Amino acid sequence: xxxxxxxxxxxxxxxxxxxATPLARSGFEVRYLxxxxxxxxxxxxxxxxxxxxxxxxxxxxxxxxxxFILQELEFLRARLAADRPTLGICLGAQMMASALGARxxxxxxxxxxxxxxxxxxxxxxxxxxxxxxxQPVLHWHGDTFDLPAGSDLLASTDLYENQAxxxxxxxxxxxxxxxxxxxxxRWLTGHADELLLAGVDPEPIRADAARYSHQLETLTEQVxxxxxxxxx
Numbered sequence: 001x002x003x004x005x006x007x008x009x010x011x012x013x014x015x016x017x018x019x020a021t022p023l024a025r026s027g028f029e030v031r032y033l034x035x036x037x038x039x040x041x042x043x044x045x046x047x048x049x050x051x052x053x054x055x056x057x058x059x060x061x062x063x064x065x066x067x068f069i070l071q072e073l074e075f076l077r078a079r080l081a082a083d084r085p086t087l088g089i090c091l092g093a094q095m096m097a098s099a100l101g102a103r104x105x106x107x108x109x110x111x112x113x114x115x116x117x118x119x120x121x122x123x124x125x126x127x128x129x130x131x132x133x134x135q136p137v138l139h140w141h142g143d144t145f146d147l148p149a150g151s152d153l154l155a156s157t158d159l160y161e162n163q164a165x166x167x168x169x170x171x172x173x174x175x176x177x178x179x180x181x182x183x184x185x186r187w188l189t190g191h192a193d194e195l196l197l198a199g200v201d202p203e204p205i206r207a208d209a210a211r212y213s214h215q216l217e218t219l220t221e222q223v224x225x226x227x228x229x230x231x232x
Contacts, residue, residue: 002029003049008072010035010056010091013186017179018220019052025221026228036068045078050085050231053092055177057194059143060094060104073099085170085231087224090141093164093173100148100167107144110198111159114138114208117176123154126166127226130219131178136212138177138205140187142198145175169230178220184209 076099114136154164
């Protein structure tokens, strides 16, 4: 019998990407919950076996413009308080940080494009160890967060210290996008206005996505499979 994984999606083209195949191989059946359209009350925050909170262009603090954020944070507070398996990516990581009581806010600059992360000592013994210190991953954010109390910092970049954190084996939050790459054209089109305003040329991102796609697909499977192994 397949286990259910719920993927909370904030914008259509920021989906599971490279995470989909290893989830299926690990016996999960995925249900997407589209924030702002689907009701968070339709899923149980504690009983759901796995929740993955994906990225999106809005900020955690933009609750007046996006009323669903309050419901999503309430859902995550209940889930994280119960220490249930939860993975957050970019906005998802920021949502998790906020649900754990940390501040989320505008960063000092946009961080967009492929660049390596710097693993901490805790990161080198975590599922992120598969990435190493040299492999470029996709960054696409302008917000950041304080490290939640009781969490371990796993990775940093020169621009932003808090790039990944964990709280025990069941809670993992990544500011960067391991899942993206194969469909980067949809990202470049969907976020064209943001790239233009930030003065970012999309072509190096497109070229890097093609250059690193095979490695990142493999590494994403290794990271996710390693993390899922801790949930048993």
